[in-house]
Amino acid sequence: MKQTDMELQAIREKLLLLQAEPATAEVMSMPRGSSQQRPRTSLQSSRHSSQRQAPAPTIIENRPAHAAETLRQRSNVQTSTHANELITQEIERLQIHAQNINERSQQQAAEILAMRRSAQQAAVALRRQGLQDHPQLSIIEQFLEAYPSVAVPHLERDSSGQFCLRHSSVNLHHAEQEARSTAQALRNRRTPHPSYQPDAVKF
Secondary structure, eight states: OOHHHHHHHHHHHHHHHHHHOHHHHHHHHSOTTSTTSOOOOHHHHHHHHHHHTTTHHHHHHHHHHHHHHHHHHHHHHHHHHHHHHHHHHHHHHHHHHHHHHHHHHHHHHHHHHHHHHHHHHHHHHHHHTTOTTOTTHHHHHTTTTTOSEEEEEEEEEOTTSOEEEEEEEEETTHHHHHHHHHHHHHHHHHSOOTTOOOOOOOO
16 A cells, blocks of 8 residues: 555544544634633532522512512502592682672671661661650660771782681661762752852843
8 A cells, every 4th residue: 555545544534533422522622721611510600600690589579679669669650649638628618608708798897887877778768757855765766876886807828828807897887978978068059169159240
């Protein structure tokens, strides 16, 4: 056999050996410095995988705490909303009552003035009927004469939203004062002004 044939035969045998042992060939083909590292077995691979996935239970364990915090925040929001609704309803109820009180105060003031005017008219009518000497006529004539005004309650809210109780003053002698003012104006119209001098009558 020639030397060339012998070399070819040796190459064929090496190829057959390489094909029969792929793991050995892979190890031989790895770069320098990594030839001492042995390939990981399936057990080592599973251990390494379990070590890398260790933090996952922490995320799962944190989910209940996160859900509880979310529920707590929602509960606080709902509680705050409900409290605001209750406060708003109560303030509205107070406003309605205050408005009713103010309306009744105006009605009372109007009724008091109407009573005084009615008493004055009755006293005039009784005098015209010849009852001016009756001992109790003065009770009608002097109805609320000693009281110049009357105060009625009035509820309102200030700039800060607080309810304030004030009083409105009603002049009980407004009708008489207005009547005197009107009578005086009429007299002034009828009486000539002092500076007025009619022209002399010429014959």
